[in-house]
Amino acid sequence: MSSVTVMHVDANSAYLSWTAVDLLEKGYPLDIRTVPAAIAGNPEDRHGIILAKSIPAKKYKIGTGESLYESKQRCPELLLFPPNYDLYLSCSNAMYSILQEYSPVIQRYSVDECFVDFDHCEKRFGRPEAAAFEIKERIKRELGFTVNVGVGNNKLLAKMAGELKKPDLVHTILSQKELEEKLWPLNVRELFMVGRASAKKLNKININTIGDLACSELVLLRSLLKSHGQLIWEYANGIDHDRVTPNDEVLQKSLSNSMTIKYDVTDKREAENYLLSLTDRVAGRLRRHQCKASLIGIGVKTNGFVRYTHQIQLPFFTDDTTKIYRYVCSLFEECWKGEPVRQLGIRLSEFTRKDEYQLSVFDIRQIEEDEALNKVVDEIRDRFGQTAIYRGTFANTDMKPLEGGINDGNYLMMGGYKQ
């Protein structure tokens, strides 16, 4: 029996803790982890949702993703702070550096979470529980914030262990006994990959705990939830064969940028300006990744929060801003029915590596010209900043030429938990 050991390291209330540490270092007199506080976007920009909350705020049932309007109803004295993504990236990197001292095989799962393959290191660092405790204490002492560490026989169990009780704790799920004692009594909604929709269907057939799910009929789940039913049944039984995969071994599959606009856009030309700004940004990231894309998609969210998407599969690959923008515009034209627009987004996928790309004889000259122009623009932006050069349409407007989302590279993403 090949028994593996995986650790999952998760910063407690990451954005809030990191902001707390930063504020204390700058002489702020209060540790915002000790009072009802939250990190939230600015409602004036229509970004007014909770991104992270302190443990005292949790007592007021403040939930991540809920609107500030709702939060303030339940907790008028809630202290609010804006997000600082540069700070979060540094904290994430600092945490990662410490983990590197313990294992060469680490998967960054998000800004505040890492999986650590502990198999090769057990001899040097003793039992995993002891090492987990040491890691937790070192991060607390050296970086000033607490983490939870989960230890399990696979990634799923490590992650679920880390979620058990917070903050500043090490938990293990290393046997069937621990699985049944610690996981099975929990509400099925707590299981990783059981979201709102699945939980609702499960509750309807009287599956309420993770234990209920583990002991239910696989065929029944398959008919109810298709392949997802199989997945969560395996998870409930502690089965997960996914390996800890370092991020540089995982290929990026799509890139997207989207933005909620401060007001509802009703004018098509204005919408197109925002789309150009988004295209410029996402295409720039594509080129930085040394990729070309063949699938271009847009997303629209209306003022009534109705969202729809539209996409086109090209018979070739491109990374050219102007070319992509032409398709983006026709996609928007095709699907926009004139409703006031709240949010716009662009997605690029179906990549090929640039160095593997074979040019077709037809437009080789044009492609080379486009590439030369894009390269010059990218280099100027790299050297003098992202606003050093932009298109004429943005002159004399209050728009930023590169809009949507947050600074590139700050959003470390899922990198394939499964496959």
Next chain:
DNA sequence: CCAAATTACTTCGCACGG
């Protein structure tokens, strides 16, 4: 009234060809 951004994966619905 209030409701983000980014990525990955699956499922559903429909058109098409045989």
Next chain:
DNA sequence: CTGCCCGTGCGAAGTAAT
């Protein structure tokens, strides 16, 4: 000629995570 069944391929929508 029409109806039906089937596989396939594509695009839109849905689900889930941080």
